[in-house]
Amino acid sequence: MRRGFILGLIVAAGVGLATVAAQQQQPPLGNIEKLANNLYMIPGQGGNSAVFVAGNGVVLVDTKLANNGPGLLERIKSVTDRPVTMIINTHTHGDHTGSNMAFPASVEIVTHENTKANMEKMPVYQEAANKVGMPDRTFKDRLTLLSGNDSIDLYHFGPAHTNGDAFVVFRNLRVMHAGDAFANAAQPFADVANGGSALQYGDTIGKAAAGITGVDRVITGHNVVRPWADFVTFGEYNRLMAQHARASMKAGKPAEQAMKEFAPGEKFKDYPAVAAGRGGPGGNFTIMYQELSR
Template sequence: MKSLKPTAILMLLFFSISVYAQRNFDDVKITTTKLTDQVYMLVGSGGNIGVSVGEDGVFIIDTQFAPLTPKILEAIQNISDQPIKIVANTHHHGDHTGGNENIGDLGATIIAHDNVRKRLIDKSPKSALPVITFNDKLHLQINNEQVMVFHVENAHTDGDAMLYFTESNVLHTGDTYFNARYPFIDLNSGGSVNGYIDAVKSGLMVIDEETKIIPGHGDLSNKAEYFTFLNMLETVKIAVLQEINNGKSEDEVASNSALTKTFDNLGYGDHFINSEKMRRTFYKSLKE
């Protein structure tokens, strides 16, 4: 394995002055799941990471939180001794971009949608910023396959990207998919219920029954589970729209657990977004 330069090691070990300093990441373990001969999924704390390895170097999708960088690098070095060449961010949230500066300081090129750079530029050092941005879509040719990178509008945020590995048949959805749980739709960052539903439909259009899906959060998934997630979104949308049409207020909808009971019983609300937050978000977005 190639070793890191001493300056890089020092930077990683002493990265104690951080917006995440109050949070303890000591017990977080990075688990690695092999999806194909060259594509892997890393799970730790924050958004799930996609990794492509091969003769061109290492390509990763998202970087989780900054204090986890040493653990993430160790997990990657157990897969490949090649350097990280490219990082793609699926959106701007810190649990997906927090390690950008660390990885950027090691020489990686960061890619993201135009709006990701716009949202990071005032609060991030230069090495954490995307240096290649796109508006609609782009294609990467890396490790003997084409990776389709495409923007989905006003879904989780206003800068979401999905990535599809055309030979490996792997889709990384970013946070436009939370497997078996209610999603976080960031209305303050341009997200919307209708855009989120459209994003899932876009993802379903490029995959088949054999596709392995890396969701933004949750376990490795497949087309059947992805379709179930879409059904949940559309079912809740219909229920909330009916309440809006009946003149119900935001608080009345938020407190009406019957609207999401089917999915609450399946554990969708047992995570970051509970059922009350889900109903309130849907009301705010659909009422506009």
């Protein structure tokens, strides 16, 4: 009942109003922050954007909510005269792809192949005028962009936040943008409608932690830059959640009880207590139970 009511509300609110609400909930567009030589971050108005000043132009990772093109360009111009030549989207969500269409068609847009498929389903990208914001190039497991000191390695390890999460590694700078696959050190959001998986989340992050080398710092989807070790710990946290979900379901405990009894230990003392979230009163445990029942 409750879910039907909320869905009704969302439909009634309409896409336009929902976008306005999302923009009001989000912090304002932040200042550009230097992370390393030629690498900057712009927080606010959706996901964190990375700005990488390469030899032939600027590579922008994630474009925030709609209508942030001018603000992004103004901040980029404060650090370089070079034009934006490439956009990488870490995943499909509108707070990471929302201003793609503010950039000219000559800008190459790169995403995971499933993210392109997910974006094709978004109403905003079904409008002819916004097709310019659709990906031009995709990858499946791994792709290296540019060369030499400019090399950027893209990786995909399976479903987590969505089924098209890209990990973007600025190889020479030892920095990775993780997008919302690592939005924050907390219970993550697995967007099952876009192929995400709460159950596989920890394994996917574990594969990324084992398969990616040479990274010291991680740009999170919506939070501060964190050391690599925090990314590894986040994978362990999600694996513990999945283990606990399997054991609790086997013991016949409801998802809400599984959530209450989840005690991951001292290592995760800085993590906020797992609470009801987008999975309903059982949080991600409800989503994991649903996945286990398929």
